[in-house]
Amino acid sequence: MSSNSVSLPRGNNRMIRVFIKDINGDIINLNGAEGRFFVATSSKATSYLLRKTTTDYTEGTVRTPEKGEVIFFLKPEDTENLHTSQYFYQVLIILKNGERHTVCSDVLNIKPNLEYGEIEEPENPLTDSVDIPNGASSAFVVLDPNRVIFPVLSSPSATTDNIAISNVVYSQTGATVYLTASTTEEGWKIDYFTLATA
Numbered sequence: 001m002s003s004n005s006v007s008l009p010r011g012n013n014r015m016i017r018v019f020i021k022d023i024n025g026d027i028i029n030l031n032g033a034e035g036r037f038f039v040a041t042s043s044k045a046t047s048y049l050l051r052k053t054t055t056d057y058t059e060g061t062v063r064t065p066e067k068g069e070v071i072f073f074l075k076p077e078d079t080e081n082l083h084t085s086q087y088f089y090q091v092l093i094i095l096k097n098g099e100r101h102t103v104c105s106d107v108l109n110i111k112p113n114l115e116y117g118e119i120e121e122p123e124n125p126l127t128d129s130v131d132i133p134n135g136a137s138s139a140f141v142v143l144d145p146n147r148v149i150f151p152v153l154s155s156p157s158a159t160t161d162n163i164a165i166s167n168v169v170y171s172q173t174g175a176t177v178y179l180t181a182s183t184t185e186e187g188w189k190i191d192y193f194t195l196a197t198a
Helices: none
Strands: 006-009 014-019 034-040 050-053 060-064 069-074 086-094 100-111 128-131 138-142 147-154 165-170 174-179 189-196
Touching: 006 014, 034 060, 034 069, 050 069, 069 086, 128 138, 138 189, 147 165, 147 174
Parallel strands: 006 100
Antiparallel strands: 014 069, 034 050, 034 086, 060 069, 086 100, 128 189, 138 174, 147 189, 165 174
16 A cells, blocks of 8 residues: 655655546646645544645645646745644645545654754763773663763874774664774773663
8 A cells, every 4th residue: 555644854845746646547637726735633633733725826836737746835834833743634636627536645744853952951971981992993882772872982192093983873782882993002982971862
């Protein structure tokens, strides 16, 4: 079963493009038709949170009616006040002869957008650390699975190595911090703090 789900970060611009076909898969000519786009809290909702129509060119348009193409435009202000959650959308087409058809419906996923988040100070300064064994190219940090790590690489004072953190890979028991190269001197460490994900 095909999915028509839509996802976008909260408060972003997005163009929703729909091609209208009949039950046989043939394109419906939309000359003289109007398209409407609705967003509601769920498929059982009796009212909508957002409405777009092709009668207002800033909200949508029947761009190529002979191809059954309808476009709707979501602006930042349309979703910036919505919670990060799953919503429901529908597309309604009103044909030139007055027939009304709900041609598309599925979920609209509003994703997090850090632009609208609050500044959160770290719970702890960089007080925790783990030593990197000489010759190693990674270090493992034991970590609660509901936390994320913010690592900083600490080098020996007189090192000649040019090494940086390249990646962090999480597992059920912790996180492995990978380096761009293996250490060749003693004294390398990973200093870090962690934050809860929920």
